[in-house]
Amino acid sequence: MNAENIRVRFAPSPTGYLHVGGLRTALYNSLFARGHGGTTVLRIEDTDRSRYVEGAAENLIETLAWAGITFDEGPEQGGDFGPYVQSERTALYREHAERLLAEGKAYRCFCTSEELAASRERQVAEKKDPTYDRRCRMLSEEEVAAKMKAGMPHTVRMKVPLVGQMQFRDLVRGDISVHYDVIDDQVLLKSDGYPTYHLANVVDDHHMEITHVIRGEEWLPSTAKHRLLYEMFGWDPPQFAHLPLLLNPDRSKLSKRQGDVAVEDYRTKGYLPEALVNFVALLGWNPGGDRELFTLEELQEEFSLERVGKAGAVFDIEKLQWFNTQYLRALPPEKLAEICEPWMREAGFDTIDRERTQAVATALSSYLTLPSDITTHIELFTQDAVTLDEESREITAAPESQQVFQRFIEVAETQEPWKGEEIKTMVKTIQKDTGVKGKKLFMPLRLAMTGQQHGPDLGMIAELLGRETVIERIRRRIL
RNA sequence: GGCGCGUUCGUCUAGCGGUUAGGACACGGCCCUCUCAAGGCUGAAACACGGGUUCGAUUCCCGUACGCGCUACCA
Structure with missing residues (x-):
């Protein structure tokens, strides 16, 4: 591989906040690309109109920037491969769906969501695998033409081979193979004209000349579909690297309800970006050796996909707290005071005197895990009089x-x-x-x-x- | 259910055929110290199980168990 030409992308969907798992994915992509002199692309995957949240994309970008992660190309800075927002690229997806249709590699499906859901329920009730029965794949040209003429809404599905298997090499997991007979005829284009993730990510990754797809393990099973799509289009697929999942303490996929999962949550609580990034970087990857404290630059220097682990990692807040303590303690007095100030003021401490503010913050620094902890110790310097028990x-x-x-x-x-x-x-x-x-x-x-x-x-x-x-x-x- | 992936201290992990299985977080003890915190030292704590391969398996292979993920006109 030509290191000069490495191009990676982080492709979040703007549904709200930035998940810490997303932060790690963005981080690994960035570390990998920057470490090899490559290019990072931010692409907004907003093809699900029902989940779209106003302002989410901007928030994502801002939060990423807070963590120190920026991109070479994306919706804000542009680039030669734009637009970088999928809802602005629908014509491209439609064009490609048409191409597959014309080449007999995809077909129109007129089944409604309701019919499909009912069918799925029936199959589950009968203890059969819930798969699409491919009834529309057998439709004759005349039948399709008639339904089209009648203006029936429809989707476009890919024709997955009935036999055989897809084999590929994952940069983290090695050789993977999936039999076609367990893959459904995936919907490529929804009836509302928007593409599904599967079509959009393949079309975009190709047109944006992405060389390495680094994403979460939840995508591993559908990678076979994606590779199939590359084959159908006659394109060279990028390399894939699937990252182990971040887990709750009970080892299920990290989710809300079992604690904070939004980077914004940690940010408002006063965690330092350096600490969060350092912590999250070591969840699923490590450079070997005993060192644990790394700046973003050092991580970039050390990072390699070869050293990414395969097993999921529990997001252990106590360890995060330790990292934060380390970074907090390493701060020069001015910086420490600056960070603690809001909480000091909130607790009734007058921060007008900068020198004194710094001295107080420094005096209390060894008690802090989070800057907000200062509120529980600052009483020492805010109380008017001392009362004794x-x-x-x-x-x-x-x-x-x-x-x-x-x-x-x-x-x-x-x-x-x-x-x-x-x-x-x-x-x-x-x-x-x-x-x-x-x-x-x-x-x-x-x-x-x-x-x-x-x-x-x-x-x-x-x-x-x-x-x-x-x-x-x-x-x-x-x- | 099917398919895929995974499995070293409670947690994050090192290890890439021969090690007293190492480090970190958390936990206990000791030291430092006016105290607490911090810091230093130290202790307890792991190779899921069963078969192979091998002179020798934590390490390679195959099963089993368990876990997780996917199985949407969500990403």
Whole structure:
């Protein structure tokens, strides 16, 4: 294969949100193509008018871009193979259906959806395989002409051979073969004039000169039909690579109802795109070795279809959370603050002071899995006054605690500078002065300052709270 | 039901005939530390089953079981 000419496509249908499985498919396509200097194409498959959702395509593109995935050709940027929206290519599909019809490789079917559904029900009831009985395949030319003249709505079905089998090599799964006798005469053109996925994807992939079709495993069984279509048209088929499915914890195909499946859901929850992408990249593929943290660029460098696994992978949110924690922690203070800001403000923290905002976000960073987690810790810096529960009051009332408080106020007044490290050193001198140390030294101070037994480094807290507040809060605990 | 595909710790996975079966998440312990979190170290935890092939199978082949997918005028 000529690496220069690799062309892949991501072909979602605009039915709403971007599924995380779709994100991974788009990602793998992109990694594969970009890693080989190829071209990525985005094609919108909107041939099912009943499922069309307004604005979904734009949302898909925007969400993909958020994740760092962009395309070389597509509805927004155009390209030499457009249009890139299938509903704008219906003439092309019709033309190709006509061609098959003319060559006797397809036929018009006048069965209605109702008839077909009833037939299917009957077959199931009789415990027979529900397959189309091909009655319209036997229609004579005269009968077809008569029905056409009568204006009967109809579909176009492909004539699948009655015997034989289709064999092909999948880049992920190796040799696959499917017997024709289990393949229905697939509808190619619906009665509303729109093509089905099967016709449209083959026609488009050919005309858009797609070299590699990388898609989910749910397409594996119908790949035989697609290959047959290429044969009927006399075209060279692209290479196929079918990706293992993403699974729910119970190992069924990843779906709503068992958690979030929309990339948008993770985005609004505050997951970082780098974390989601890194996580999803490793679901079904890995570069070998022990490394797990990869940037998009590194993934591109490492990715290969040969290392894509065959078995489905459970989407484990705890692992995703770990990735997010890693990326969050690696963020520089400015970036961290920027990301946490909305939640800090929501929790009542004034973010006007940028430096202070950064310092607070940094101080709390080791507690965060998601930026939104900051809301449960920021009370430390938003509360006006400290209230203590019974147990805490007892601790601060202890003679040793009182001794520490007294001394603290004395030295804190003149402590310079009022900085985390220096404040800790100052506390150490209080240890010397009072003889109180360890937990008995720090815990009362922490309680007096924050009202809580646990939290970030005490020196840092004292610095961020400010000398006045600290002294005032400690003075208040002196009996 | 039919067809297709799959099966290494609970989960993501490494392994491509000979390994004490490795790593990561989660879980337990220890260390660090004023505490919690983070971090470091460490522990428990897997080759679905049965036949072959082979001197030797987690690895190759065949069955079985189980799982998933497809079986639409949806993609």
